[in-house]
Amino acid sequence: MYKTHTCGELRAAHEGTEVSLAGWVHRRRDHGGVIFLDLRDRWGIVQITAHPDVEPEAHAAAIDVRNEFVLQVRGVVRRRPAGMENPGLATGEIEIEAREVRILNPARTPPFVINEDKPVDESVRLKYRYLDLRTERMARNLVLRHRVVKFIRDYMDAHGFIEVETPILFKTTPEGARDYLVPSRIHPGKFYALPQSPQQLKQLLMVAGIERYFQIARCFRDEDQRGDRQPEFTQLDVEMSFVEREDVMALAEDLFTRLVAEVVPAKRLQASPWPRLTYAEAMARFGKDNPDLRFAMELKDVTDLAQGSGFKVFEEGVAHGGHVRGLNVKGQAEWSRKQIDELLEFIRPYGAKGLAYLALTSSGEVRSSFAKFLAADRLQALQARLEAQPGDLLLFVADKPSVVFESLGRLRVHLGERLGLCDPNLLAFCWIVDFPFVVWSEAEKRWDPSHHLFTSPALEDIPLLDSAPGQARGQQYDMVLNNYEVGGGSIRIHDRALQEKVFQLIGLDPRVARERFGHMLEAFEYGTPPHGGIAPGIDRLCMVLAGEENIREVIAFPKNQQAADVMAGAPSTADPQQLQELSIRVVAAE
């Protein structure tokens, strides 16, 4: 037996116990006589002492030991001498007096330090991911993720859900993101696709009468990476029958409220119940449909005050159906012209052509790019609208609505981070509802579903689908946490006629629709219950709960930004024989 105990569990109460421990050498301190070894396993760290005159052989063995060697140590638990305790260590009251030190496997010097949390180039970490995962931080993240998933499974089970696995080899649906394709050997020229989500399958499980389904589901999307996006990711996939929007939202809210309390007690919810914003409200107040509610600095509409104000930029902005909106950067009136120009540069990529400012210095002086154009009462009204006080800096963008929202929304987040307004221990969950059912795609010249093509429109808005599709609301809801969309769901269509109508609306040829989704349409004719669901992203959620800023930190073996696994070297070329079996010829490898 290698282990009688783990390295993290021994306490003063174990004094005198003979133990056998096994783990990695976290650190070694050689005092010429006595040698200290910090032995680490997944459960903690314990100090081993090897005295030359207590057990010469054990001491001799400890001389050759280096960091990250794998050892088995037999010894006796001793209370540490008075004053020698280490309060920074859970096992700091005791130490193990070594009787035998056995080197199970030596280790090369690792390419980066494992026993402290120092920045290391990420490609090096990813190449040696198995070493990176030994670090306290990464081990903690993996444990956190396990606890999150465990809590979810227990909760779902307790609420009558069953976990059903759905296929990884499925059918391509080019309507959504790019699919990962898997060639079929048995069907030359044909392909499976990896699921972008188990959407269709979970709906078919509702047809099957499961009523309450969930799955910790792996999803695949072949799109470009971001700090919060991986080509394969995990979502808590949920679907329920005989439910309305409120039922699904209530379940998810209860689940995650309890999860936070149990799994990350050090963090606290900003609000419970979670605030609920309509899409329109989220855009108007925060410029985004995934607003960070941890701080205020809300956008204010000043279009009415800008109109006929005499300031050309404002008037022209309004003239073409545009808005003027502003935000109040509290207490930053002293920012220099240069700093404000930098903010303009920050929002320029989002289409903003200018950034008007009004700084109310604490001395009562006004610095502004436009104040001289405005009448005194307008200026007053403007300040009142933004609840400005001396010391505040007011920033305005005038443009078409999409540009105003995009640039001020981004600017708000940027400023919030820069000014330290985002409390990392605060979890500001909220719901976004009443999304537009479809959005006009200028590129494709057609209506695109704002969620996915199985989402039901609000029933009272169905007539609008013919007259004014852009006005119709969808029965969609997004779960937002701090700065991230961590989940989305909807009530689905369960009626063939309505589903076909939606296909038609988004320009899906009926023949193509039947080819791709015929199984869905047919299923709807066999007694499909009203149903809906939600799919919270496990990776993003864990990222926020772990206090990480990149999704890779909560994934054991993530892909890099090029969607490559630099440790194993995936993707790789395939053997010519494999390709031949699959009837595949590689045309260009550039």
Next chain:
RNA sequence: GGGGGCGUGGUGUAGCUGGCCUAACACGCGGCCCUGUCAAGGCCGAGACCGCGGGUUCGAAUCCCGUCGCUCCCGCCA
């Protein structure tokens, strides 16, 4: 597809308005000393020719061009 940032010993950085750099510092690594530390300590030492290629120059880590890699972002993500 586009834009920004970065690329110096094993790791993290400094140097980068060209010559004092035959590249510095910290950690790590090796050796020696040290019987109580816990980021142990002291002394000594090895280790990069500055991502790669080309150019400018008497002279380049430092300037220019190209290229590759990593990263952040835009597009994209039903």
